[in-house]
Amino acid sequence: MTGSWLTGAEIILGLVTAQRAAELVVSHRNTSRLIARGAVEIAPAHYPFMVAVHALWLIVLWIFGRDQPVYIPALIAYLALQVMRSWVLRTLGDRWTTRIIVLPGAALVSAGPYRFLAHPNYAVVVGEIATLPMVMGLPRVAVLFTVLNAIVLFIRIRAENRALKASRPLTARPAS
Numbered sequence: 001m002t003g004s005w006l007t008g009a010e011i012i013l014g015l016v017t018a019q020r021a022a023e024l025v026v027s028h029r030n031t032s033r034l035i036a037r038g039a040v041e042i043a044p045a046h047y048p049f050m051v052a053v054h055a056l057w058l059i060v061l062w063i064f065g066r067d068q069p070v071y072i073p074a075l076i077a078y079l080a081l082q083v084m085r086s087w088v089l090r091t092l093g094d095r096w097t098t099r100i101i102v103l104p105g106a107a108l109v110s111a112g113p114y115r116f117l118a119h120p121n122y123a124v125v126v127g128e129i130a131t132l133p134m135v136m137g138l139p140r141v142a143v144l145f146t147v148l149n150a151i152v153l154f155i156r157i158r159a160e161n162r163a164l165k166a167s168r169p170l171t172a173r174p175a176s
Contacts, residue, residue: 010067013066016058027097027099030095031097031099035101038103041101046155051098053148053149057145061138068136070135071137077127081124084120085121087120088113088120091109092109118161119160126150
């Protein structure tokens with residue numbers, strides 16, 4: 001007789017899916033507010049591909065991982081990444097979005113994890129894409145989506161760096 005209890009993997013996937021859905025709501029709200037303040041979206045053409053990669057990643061995890069045992073060391077690593085994710089989101093506040101949104105003239109964020117990395121959010125996402133499948137013992141899924149995510153990030157980070165460089169406010173420069 002089969003019970004109606006959820007597996008550990010299903011609970012984890014449910015929480016991650018809910019987290020991602022909530023983040024899309026926050027991102028949409030932040031995007032709307034930033035655009036109302038004069039911000040512009042940069043390189044939107046890659047965005048549907050990025051969304052597709054992330055949605056497919058979750059779908060594949062639900063299909064192949066929901067009844068798999070949970071590997072605790074990988075789960076601990078994933079939870080550590082969530083602490084980093086939280087730090088990034090708190091640091092960016094209302095400037096965090098899933099799109100490349102640039103507010104002309106605004107200073108770049110240089111607090112929190114941005115003191116150490118230029119793109120800490122992407123570092124977290126790289127870790128999540130690789131680690132969550134490993135929580136369910138799915139190394140092939142981890143490799144496949146790491147490669148797909150790397151393609152997206154290659155395009156995205158180049159576009160974001162160009163946009164941020166072009167929008168930086170002029171600052172006092174040291175005398176030569």
